[in-house]
Amino acid sequence: NAGVMQNPRHLVRRRGQEARLRCSPMKGHSHVYWYRQLPEEGLKFMVYLQKENIIDESGMPKERFSAEFPKEGPSILRIQQVVRGDSAAYFCASSPKEGNQPQHFGDGTRLSIL
Amino acid sequence: GDSVTQMEGPVTLSEEAFLTINCTYTATGYPSLFWYVQYPGEGLQLLLKATKADDKGSNKGFEATYRKETTSFHLEKGSVQVSDSAVYFCALIRGSRLTFGEGTQLTVNP
Numbered sequence: 001n002a003g004v005m006q007n008p009r010h011l012v013r014r015r016g017q018e019a020r021l022r023c024s025p026m027k028g029h030s031h032v033y034w035y036r037q038l039p040e041e042g043l044k045f046m047v048y049l050q051k052e053n054i055i056d057e058s059g060m061p062k063e064r065f066s067a068e069f070p071k072e073g074p075s076i077l078r079i080q081q082v083v084r085g086d087s088a089a090y091f092c093a094s095s096p097k098e099g100n101q102p103q104h105f106g107d108g109t110r111l112s113i114l
Numbered sequence: 115g116d117s118v119t120q121m122e123g124p125v126t127l128s129e130e131a132f133l134t135i136n137c138t139y140t141a142t143g144y145p146s147l148f149w150y151v152q153y154p155g156e157g158l159q160l161l162l163k164a165t166k167a168d169d170k171g172s173n174k175g176f177e178a179t180y181r182k183e184t185t186s187f188h189l190e191k192g193s194v195q196v197s198d199s200a201v202y203f204c205a206l207i208r209g210s211r212l213t214f215g216e217g218t219q220l221t222v223n224p
Contacts, residue, residue, distance in 0.1 A: 004157070006157075031210065033210070033211075033212070035212070035214075041216060041217075042203060042214040042215055042216045042217050043158070043203070043212070043214045044214075045211050045212060045213070048210055048211065055210070056209070056210070056211060059211075091157055091158065093158075093212075095210070098209075098210045099210060100145065100146040100165060100207050100208075101207075101210075102148065102160045102163055103160075103207075103212060104160070105150075105157035105158040105159070106157050107155070107156050107157040108156075108157050
């Protein structure tokens with residue numbers, strides 16, 4: 001019974017490069033959420049997606065960040081032209097339906113910017 | 115907007131001590147409330163939940179009661195173990211969006 005799978009677990013990029021973070025939801029879950037955890041802080045909502053649709057991206061920075069959840073394959077969080085301030089742990093969660101449902105989290109991708 | 119406030123940490127206890135981690139929230143309506151636990155290097159695991167006023171969530175000896183009158187959801191455990199050492203997050207959900215508190219680091223010493 002595989003849980004939410006994220007890869008890579010650790011990602012190192014130099015300033016100006018692109019970072020791609022992947023998330024495969026739990027089997028049977030069609031709702032995906034991305035959260036960011038900055039050092040010594042709680043998690044902050046970034047974006048909520050269903051298959052092929054972005055439902056709520058109000059937590060996403062306006063520039064350089066994008067997310068998708070294609071019909072086939074994992075959800076992707078993409079950060080272009082990374083800067084030091086992007087260093088954080090990025091967590092993906094999934095749920096079987098929307099609403100006040102518990103979300104199940106992956107182990108996260110720890111992004112470090114040199 | 116919605117917000118969650120947790121007691122500041124870190125919290126250090128001896129094994130078998132009583133644990134309370136305070137959590138209060140600000141929100142319109144009656145959101146569902148959760149406690150999540152994060153072990154080092156891992157993601158968040160759902161610990162317990164409550165969906166309406168006066169509900170008590172419980173799991174693994176942990177309990178929390180949804181108090182509408184005080185807008186609180188304090189986490190308690192009667193006797194902590196070393197294996198309970200982790201970061202605990204209180205959260206509420208609205209429209210599929212979780213809002214978390216800042217987290218409370220708990221260390222339990224043998």
